[in-house]
Amino acid sequence: MTIITASLRNWKKLLAATAVGIAVAGAIGVAHSRGTAEAHDWSAAWAVPMQLPTAGFEPNWSTDGFADQTVRQVVRVTGGGTEARITLSNRYGADTLRINAATIARTGQAAAVAPETLRSLRFDGAESVTIAPGDTATSDAAELPLAPFESATVTLYLPAHTGPATFHAQGYATSYRAGGDHAGDTGGAAFTESTHSWYYLSDLQVAGATKPAGTVVAFGDSITDGYGAGNDTNSRYPDLLADRLAAAGVPRVVLNSGIGGNLVRNDSSWFGESALKRFDRDVIAKPDVSSVIILAGLNDIGFSEIDLPSYKPNPTVSVDQLIDGYRDLIARAHQSGISVIGATLLPMKGAEYYNDTSAAKIRQLNEWIRTSGEYDAVVDFNAALADPTDHERLAPTYDSGDHKHPNPAGYAAMAAAIDLKTL
Known part of the structure; x- marks a missing residue:
C-alpha cells in the first residue's frame, strides 16, 4: 500500500502541474485535441473484447441499438498518462455508425464527471465520425491526465438509428443512457437509464508518461x-x-x-x-x-x-x-x-x-x-x-x-x- 500511495502522490503533482492548462481549455477542452498525425508513444490503459449484439443474461441495449441518444461509459485504467485516445468498434454492425459528438473526462459520482476535465474528442480533427460496418475508428489525442487505477468516463452521442450495436455483454460496470445530445453534460441528471455492458468502446490508450x-x-x-x-x-x-x-x-x-x-x-x-x-x-x-x-x-x-x-x-x-x-x-x-x-x-x-x-x-x-x-x-x-x-x-x-x-x-x-x- 505504501508504494501505491506514493505513486498516487506523484500523479497528484502531475495533475496539479497541468491544472492551469486545463482551466484555459474551458468546460470542453477542444483546444487540447490533437490530430493523429502527431507523434505519440501510445500504450494500452484499458481494453475489452467486442461481441455480436445479443440478449445476454441481463437486459442490455445491443439488439435495439440507439437513435438520438447519448451513452456514457465508465472504465478503470491500469496505466496512466497525460493524453488519452479511444477506439470505437463497429465490427458487428450491419449499418454505418455515426458518432456526432464524443467526450472523455475523469469520472465523478455515478454518471457525473469532473467538470474541469471534460474534453471533446476529435477524429482527424472533426467532431463527428462515421464508421463502416466491420471497421473501427480511433480518436485524436486529448490532453487528459489519468493516473493508474483512475476511472475515465467516455460519452458518445448517436444521432441516427444505429441498428444492433457491437458491444461487450458482461462489463460488470454501469453504463448510462440519455435521450438527445448530452455528450457535453458534466452532471448525470439526464442519464436516467443504465445497463452493465459496454457499447462500441473497445480501447482506451494513453501517452505522455513513462511506460x-x-x-x-x-x-x-x-x-x-x-x-x-x-x-x-x-x-x-x-x-x-x-x-x-x-x-x-x-x-x-x-x-x-x-x-x-x-x-x-x-x-x-x-x-x-x-x-x-x-x-x-x-x-x-x-x-x-x-x-x-x-x-x-x-x-x-x-x-x-x-x-x-x-x-x-x-x-x-x-x-x-x-x-x-x-x-x-x-x-x-x-x-x-x-x-x-x-x-x-x-x-x-x-x-x-x-x-x-x-x-x-x-x-x-x-x-x-x-x-x-x-x-x-x-x-x-x-x-x-x-x-x-x-x-x-x-x-x-x-x-x-x-x-x-x-x-x-x-x-x-x-x-x-x-x-x-x-x-
Missing part, C-alpha cells in the same frame, strides 16, 4: 471476464492482479480479454468468436504485450454435456482438440515474442455441466497444463481454489454460489496464486 514494463493480457471466458465479482467493484482477478503488481513495485498494465461463455474451438452468437479466431485481435494486436495468461476450455467441456438454447453450438470437444487449440495459441504468441502462462481449469462439482465425463476431461487437461512443459509458466488456479476436503469442488469460501464461478474472495485468491516473476 511501465510490458502489458499483461488475461485471456479467457467468464472467470476472466469477472462473473460473480459484482458490479462497479473492479474485483475481477485481472483487476486484482494489476493492484498486486503495483503494490509489489512492479506496476504493469493488465488488460482483461475475457468473454463470458467463450469457447476455444467454436464461435457462438451469445459468447463471441472462438478463442482461436479472436486471439490475434484481442491479445497480439494490443500495444507492448509481453505476456498472456490463458484460462479457457471449461465451456468447451461443459457445453458438450448439456443442451440449453444459449449454449450453442454444443458439440463434443475432446481433450486432444483442446490441447491442439492451446498449442495454436502458444505458437502464435511466441511468434510475436509474447510469453504464455497456462492456467489450470477450476473445479466445478455441483455446477450444471459437471458429470463424470466432464470431471475426467478437466483432470486430464489440467495434468497436461501442469506437466507438458509447453507453456512458459503455469498458474495452478485449480489447486488454489479447490476445497481441501473435495478437490473436485470449489472451496465454499471462494464459491459465488453456482459452484463454477469464484466470488470476490476467490478472484483475490486467483490473483494471489500468480507468481509475479513469470510475468
Whole structure:
C-alpha cells in the first residue's frame, strides 16, 4: 500500500502541474485535441473484447441499438498518462455508425464527471465520425491526465438509428443512457437509464508518461471476464492482479480479454468468436504485450454435456482438440515474442455441466497444463481454489454460489496464486 500511495502522490503533482492548462481549455477542452498525425508513444490503459449484439443474461441495449441518444461509459485504467485516445468498434454492425459528438473526462459520482476535465474528442480533427460496418475508428489525442487505477468516463452521442450495436455483454460496470445530445453534460441528471455492458468502446490508450514494463493480457471466458465479482467493484482477478503488481513495485498494465461463455474451438452468437479466431485481435494486436495468461476450455467441456438454447453450438470437444487449440495459441504468441502462462481449469462439482465425463476431461487437461512443459509458466488456479476436503469442488469460501464461478474472495485468491516473476 505504501508504494501505491506514493505513486498516487506523484500523479497528484502531475495533475496539479497541468491544472492551469486545463482551466484555459474551458468546460470542453477542444483546444487540447490533437490530430493523429502527431507523434505519440501510445500504450494500452484499458481494453475489452467486442461481441455480436445479443440478449445476454441481463437486459442490455445491443439488439435495439440507439437513435438520438447519448451513452456514457465508465472504465478503470491500469496505466496512466497525460493524453488519452479511444477506439470505437463497429465490427458487428450491419449499418454505418455515426458518432456526432464524443467526450472523455475523469469520472465523478455515478454518471457525473469532473467538470474541469471534460474534453471533446476529435477524429482527424472533426467532431463527428462515421464508421463502416466491420471497421473501427480511433480518436485524436486529448490532453487528459489519468493516473493508474483512475476511472475515465467516455460519452458518445448517436444521432441516427444505429441498428444492433457491437458491444461487450458482461462489463460488470454501469453504463448510462440519455435521450438527445448530452455528450457535453458534466452532471448525470439526464442519464436516467443504465445497463452493465459496454457499447462500441473497445480501447482506451494513453501517452505522455513513462511506460511501465510490458502489458499483461488475461485471456479467457467468464472467470476472466469477472462473473460473480459484482458490479462497479473492479474485483475481477485481472483487476486484482494489476493492484498486486503495483503494490509489489512492479506496476504493469493488465488488460482483461475475457468473454463470458467463450469457447476455444467454436464461435457462438451469445459468447463471441472462438478463442482461436479472436486471439490475434484481442491479445497480439494490443500495444507492448509481453505476456498472456490463458484460462479457457471449461465451456468447451461443459457445453458438450448439456443442451440449453444459449449454449450453442454444443458439440463434443475432446481433450486432444483442446490441447491442439492451446498449442495454436502458444505458437502464435511466441511468434510475436509474447510469453504464455497456462492456467489450470477450476473445479466445478455441483455446477450444471459437471458429470463424470466432464470431471475426467478437466483432470486430464489440467495434468497436461501442469506437466507438458509447453507453456512458459503455469498458474495452478485449480489447486488454489479447490476445497481441501473435495478437490473436485470449489472451496465454499471462494464459491459465488453456482459452484463454477469464484466470488470476490476467490478472484483475490486467483490473483494471489500468480507468481509475479513469470510475468
